[in-house]
Each structure stands twice: as C-alpha cells, then as structure tokens.
Amino acid sequence: MSEKETMLSGQLYDPNDEELIRLRQKAHRLCLEYNETPETDGEKRFRIIHELIPDQGEDVNLQGPIQIDYGCFTSIGDRSYANFNLVILDTCPVTIGNDVFMGPNVSILTPLHPLQWKERNAYRREDGVLTDREYGKPITIEDNCWLGGNVTICGGVTVGHGSVIGAGSVVTRDIPPNSLAFGNPCRVVRKIDND
Secondary structure, three states: OOHHHHHHOOOOEOOOOHHHHHHHHHHHHHHHHHHHOOOOOHHHHHHHHHHHOOEEOOOOEEOOOEEEOOOOOEEEOOOOEEOOOEEEEOOOOEEEOOOOEEOOOOEEEOEEOOOOHHHHOOEEOOOOOEEOOEEEOOEEEOOOOEEOOOOEEEOOOEEOOOOEEOOOOEEOOOEOOOEEEEOOOOEEEEEOOOO
C-alpha cells in the first residue's frame, strides 16, 4: 500500500513521502494563486479552484484567502460558501454537502498525531529525511449546515444535515441532524424544528 493509500485509510503514515509532498506543493501553489487573484477575475479564480478541488458542485464560492493541504481529497456540494480564511487539512477525505455556509476563519482538520511523544516526535528515516508519524480521520459536513465564524471541526466528526454550529465552537464529536450546537467542546443545545 502506498503512503497516500495508508494516509487516506486513517493509518499511521509518513507525510514526507515524495508523492504526498508533490500533491501538497501543488495545492499550496494553487491556494497562493487563488488568494492573489482579484475577485473581479472570476474566470481565473474558477479555473484555479476547480484544479485545486476537482470534486465540487455548481456555484461553490470560497471567498478567500484559503489554505488547503491537498484539495483532491475534498468534495464540496452545490451552492456551498465559505467566508474569509477557510482552512482545510484533508489528509483524510473531507465531504462538504450542498448549501453549507461557513463563516470566517473556519478550520476543517482531519490530521491527528499519536498521543505518546515517542511515537509523535520527529525522527530521521534511513535515507536521512526528517519526518514524523501522522494519521487522520475523515470529516463530513452534511447538506444545509451553517458553521459560524472561528469554528474548528476535528477529525472523525460528522455534522448532521441542517445543523448550526455557533461561532467559536470546537467540534470534537458528531452532531446529530437539525441541531443547534456551540461551545468548546461543542455540545448540542437543542433541536432545530419548524417552530
């Protein structure tokens, strides 16, 4: 199994694998180009963002600036929007549904590191390259969600359909559908119903 396959499966992997480095460098270059392209140059921004995140629906709008680790492991549904300073670290798949609103400074973070320092600390491979061990867990944000400003979504979390996450929340566990949740750690406050 390649390091990319190992990474995407949520197992410990070497982030300094040559293929992964190339993919990250490409994504980081595309983020830089996107961030430096004026909003008035919509055609160029469209081309860049579709190269960065090929799996996206219609009318996706990422305000920028953005910082995305790979892009090719993220999917975004129709009409989803992110305000300034979106960060997506997609070492495992990130799935963002249709009609998802993300406020400024939202971070979607799949990477994890071992808790024991002996497993977490950097080390030199046999070829002399300094590296470490990482793993990740996928993140899913289902359709019709709203993530307020400064929300952090941690690896392994699913935010259920129609949920609202209050500003400044750190989401460390699944949020059921149609829930209003906020806090650090984020907790469900109540269900969102038709009333």
